[in-house]
Amino acid sequence: MKKARTSNGRPARRPATIRDVAKRARVSTATVSRTLAVPDLVSDAARARVLAAVKATGYTPNVAARNLRARRAMMVLVVVPNIANAFFAEVLRGIDDELVASGYGIIIGNLDNKVEREARYVDLVFAGQVDAVLLMSGHIPSGNGKLMTEAGVPMATICVAIADSALPSVMVDDRAASEAVAEHLLSLGHRRFGYISGPADNQNEVGRRAGFRAGLAAAGIDPDRAVYWPGEFSLGTGVRAAESFLALSDRPTAIFAASDTIGIGFMKTVTEAGLRIPEDLSIVGFDGIEFSEFVTPSLTTIRQPRHDIGRAGARALIDALADGAAPKSVLLEAPLLLRGSTARAPAALRERPKVRRSR
Amino acid sequence: MKKARTSNGRPARRPATIRDVAKRARVSTATVSRTLAVPDLVSDAARARVLAAVKATGYTPNVAARNLRARRAMMVLVVVPNIANAFFAEVLRGIDDELVASGYGIIIGNLDNKVEREARYVDLVFAGQVDAVLLMSGHIPSGNGKLMTEAGVPMATICVAIADSALPSVMVDDRAASEAVAEHLLSLGHRRFGYISGPADNQNEVGRRAGFRAGLAAAGIDPDRAVYWPGEFSLGTGVRAAESFLALSDRPTAIFAASDTIGIGFMKTVTEAGLRIPEDLSIVGFDGIEFSEFVTPSLTTIRQPRHDIGRAGARALIDALADGAAPKSVLLEAPLLLRGSTARAPAALRERPKVRRSR
DNA sequence: CTGAAAGCGCTAACAA
DNA sequence: TTGTTAGCGCTTTCAG
Numbered sequence: 001m002k003k004a005r006t007s008n009g010r011p012a013r014r015p016a017t018i019r020d021v022a023k024r025a026r027v028s029t030a031t032v033s034r035t036l037a038v039p040d041l042v043s044d045a046a047r048a049r050v051l052a053a054v055k056a057t058g059y060t061p062n063v064a065a066r067n068l069r070a071r072r073a074m075m076v077l078v079v080v081p082n083i084a085n086a087f088f089a090e091v092l093r094g095i096d097d098e099l100v101a102s103g104y105g106i107i108i109g110n111l112d113n114k115v116e117r118e119a120r121y122v123d124l125v126f127a128g129q130v131d132a133v134l135l136m137s138g139h140i141p142s143g144n145g146k147l148m149t150e151a152g153v154p155m156a157t158i159c160v161a162i163a164d165s166a167l168p169s170v171m172v173d174d175r176a177a178s179e180a181v182a183e184h185l186l187s188l189g190h191r192r193f194g195y196i197s198g199p200a201d202n203q204n205e206v207g208r209r210a211g212f213r214a215g216l217a218a219a220g221i222d223p224d225r226a227v228y229w230p231g232e233f234s235l236g237t238g239v240r241a242a243e244s245f246l247a248l249s250d251r252p253t254a255i256f257a258a259s260d261t262i263g264i265g266f267m268k269t270v271t272e273a274g275l276r277i278p279e280d281l282s283i284v285g286f287d288g289i290e291f292s293e294f295v296t297p298s299l300t301t302i303r304q305p306r307h308d309i310g311r312a313g314a315r316a317l318i319d320a321l322a323d324g325a326a327p328k329s330v331l332l333e334a335p336l337l338l339r340g341s342t343a344r345a346p347a348a349l350r351e352r353p354k355v356r357r358s359r
Numbered sequence: 360m361k362k363a364r365t366s367n368g369r370p371a372r373r374p375a376t377i378r379d380v381a382k383r384a385r386v387s388t389a390t391v392s393r394t395l396a397v398p399d400l401v402s403d404a405a406r407a408r409v410l411a412a413v414k415a416t417g418y419t420p421n422v423a424a425r426n427l428r429a430r431r432a433m434m435v436l437v438v439v440p441n442i443a444n445a446f447f448a449e450v451l452r453g454i455d456d457e458l459v460a461s462g463y464g465i466i467i468g469n470l471d472n473k474v475e476r477e478a479r480y481v482d483l484v485f486a487g488q489v490d491a492v493l494l495m496s497g498h499i500p501s502g503n504g505k506l507m508t509e510a511g512v513p514m515a516t517i518c519v520a521i522a523d524s525a526l527p528s529v530m531v532d533d534r535a536a537s538e539a540v541a542e543h544l545l546s547l548g549h550r551r552f553g554y555i556s557g558p559a560d561n562q563n564e565v566g567r568r569a570g571f572r573a574g575l576a577a578a579g580i581d582p583d584r585a586v587y588w589p590g591e592f593s594l595g596t597g598v599r600a601a602e603s604f605l606a607l608s609d610r611p612t613a614i615f616a617a618s619d620t621i622g623i624g625f626m627k628t629v630t631e632a633g634l635r636i637p638e639d640l641s642i643v644g645f646d647g648i649e650f651s652e653f654v655t656p657s658l659t660t661i662r663q664p665r666h667d668i669g670r671a672g673a674r675a676l677i678d679a680l681a682d683g684a685a686p687k688s689v690l691l692e693a694p695l696l697l698r699g700s701t702a703r704a705p706a707a708l709r710e711r712p713k714v715r716r717s718r
Numbered sequence: 719c720t721g722a723a724a725g726c727g728c729t730a731a732c733a734a
Numbered sequence: 735t736t737g738t739t740a741g742c743g744c745t746t747t748c749a750g
Contacts, residue, residue, distance in 0.1 A: 015487060017743055028721045033745055043719060058505065060485035064432065065743035067423040068726045075466075084452045086649075089443045096442060096469045100479065105488075107434075108467050110455045120459065126419035128374060129464075146417065235653060268653045290445075291650045294594060294627045376727055387737045392729055402735060424727035427742045721750080726743105733738080 094310020119143020182215020453669020478502020541574020597624025
């Protein structure tokens with residue numbers, strides 16, 4: 001008694017099924033299936049008839065049915081802490097490139113910086129709706145009493161590692177890159193530093209801070225003499241750090257911001273207060289987002305190969321899916337991009353390098 | 360003879376099915392299903408046993424099976440021209456907010472500005488893998504001889520309309536907003552204008568250009584006297600337009616860029632060439648992306664309520680899915696944000712307003 | 719080379 | 735209130 005119409009009130013047009021095609025081509029559904037999956041197994045005549053029927057009916061295989069049979073979804077879940085963050089966009093593009101090329105679809109799991117949102121994606125994974133997971137959240141999603149890692153699905157983290165976890169990761173060497181930042185600033189004669197932090201529990205933050213401090217220490221500078229501002233990876237953190245910076249009597253001459261967004265927020269604020277960059281103050285960011293080049297002056301920064309990170313992460317998963325092995329970690333190079341926001345320390349403030357002590 | 364192991368070589372741990380739960384709770388699978396879907400239909404005793412069994416087995420319903428039965432996917436496809444474009448990130452967040460709240464998942468269809476990529480998503484829709492589609496590409500995807508609109512799935516466009524199509528759209532009034540830009544610039548005494556275009560076939564571009572020209576015309580200025588640069592919505596277009604602008608002998612004093620990215624590229628380039636903004640030159644963008652506020656000076660622009668657009672678009676689809684009606688169009692307000700990049704026209708170049716002719 | 723038939727895991731009638 | 739049963743659309747043995 002039920003009327004044949006879609007839930008949307010449009011005329012029925014029930015999508016063609018494999019049986020419609022089979023009937024029309026006067027073969028069995030098995031032959032249709034074979035024609036589409038392994039054409040060589042089918043006679044030319046049958047194949048031709050099937051193909052014609054497919055065209056005539058506009059048949060597209062139903063994915064739910066196929067997945068139910070094949071016990072796979074041809075989908076990868078990408079968990080991102082906040083989809084509005086400009087940094088992730090290009091990474092996503094890299095992931096998408098690689099995934100699409102291998103026939104996988106991409107489901108975005110946006111946490112919007114809220115842990116409550118994790119549960120939903122944990123369920124998605126346990127429900128078998130995705131074949132693999134790429135994590136950009138720096139944190140293993142959990143919810144409803146389950147950890148996502150327990151679902152037995154290949155997983156990898158990208159852009160960031162997860163503390164105390166055995167998950168493979170695809171990322172740059174935050175520590176080494178940050179040491180290079182310190183060296184660069186030191187070579188310009190800076191001796192008084194500021195560091196604007198990301199979230200304290202984020203492993204990128206941990207690596208960057210450690211690298212920067214190590215770089216200072218290597219030059220005989222006490223890392224604890226630097227000024228540290230807490231924060232997160234956002235423009236607002238840069239703004240607030242700048243306000244605090246401006247209130248300082250003895251200001252650093254060089255600032256390392258743990259992300260470009262922080263750096264850009266900082267620059268904008270101190271510039272408006274009348275400071276000149278890089279004459280009065282040098283500043284370095286991290287990430288190499290597109291806009292870092294378009295602020296004035298352009299921001300010296302560490303370039304993360306975001307597209308490559310995305311591709312490599314996706315590839316690691318695809319390979320794991322194909323050969324049944326665990327995904328492999330990859331560490332990528334992150335070069336320092338020298339641009340307009342760094343220059344020699346102001347002469348007046350430049351301390352004479354300490355003479356090397358006898359021991 | 361086949362070994363029970365996942366394709367990934369990990370120990371089998373076949374996910375629990377509804378039958379495992381039923382067996383353990385000593386009820387039928389139907390009762391398990393009911394317990395999860397309509398708990399009130401089940402006796403307290405049975406429900407308790409089922410719930411316990413669910414917990415014990417770690418059961419999560421298989422989505423492919425459920426979708427196969429229910430003939431719906433609980434997924435919405437969002438087609439975006441280029442996922443790396445900062446503009447879309449916040450729109451996606453709005454879409455995601457609304458979709459997640461209604462239990463839908465989101466599949467990203469990134470075209471990466473390549474038409475070839477459309478076919479894949481057309482198939483996805485015809486394969487019943489999504490229940491609805493949100494289009495940000497300004498173009499109806501097609502491929503394999505099919506138009507996506509023919510799949511009989513609720514669709515809407517957001518941020519942009521599609522020429523000659525009946526698809527409902529959720530967007531701002533490009534034309535009206537751009538007229539406001541012209542009025543603003545005119546009120547500052549500018550009389551010589553430049554306009555940097557997006558892609559000529561893009562309906563946002565069409566609307567913005569028309570609005571701007573209408574605004575000029577309304578003030579008795581011949582729109583054809585303005586300088587027009589072709590391009591796309593990108594930083595590079597701004598840079599190239601700026602180079603062309605700098606080579607001009609008789610330069611406009613006010614520039615309207617069809618997007619913030621264009622405006623930012625332009626600003627950076629002319630600033631480096633020594634021009635002062637807004638003293639020498641006023642510039643207005645369109646979109647209100649986050650970074651438009653952090654360039655120096657901050658960019659006067661039209662703010663698109665991106666998060667709201669995303670939400671409204673998703674909502675239109677969800678409503679359509681629920682009540683079986685076609686999605687409804689929505690036109691949102693887009694205010695002009697007065698910031699630092701616009702000021703009175705340089706006195707020397709400011710033309711005396713023409714005296715109104717007698718006819 | 720081809721067809722018949724058995725499910726994949728779930729839900730919705732229909733009976734009881 | 736509960737169980738039985740019949741598929742959703744597809745792939746894949748197993749025979750022929």
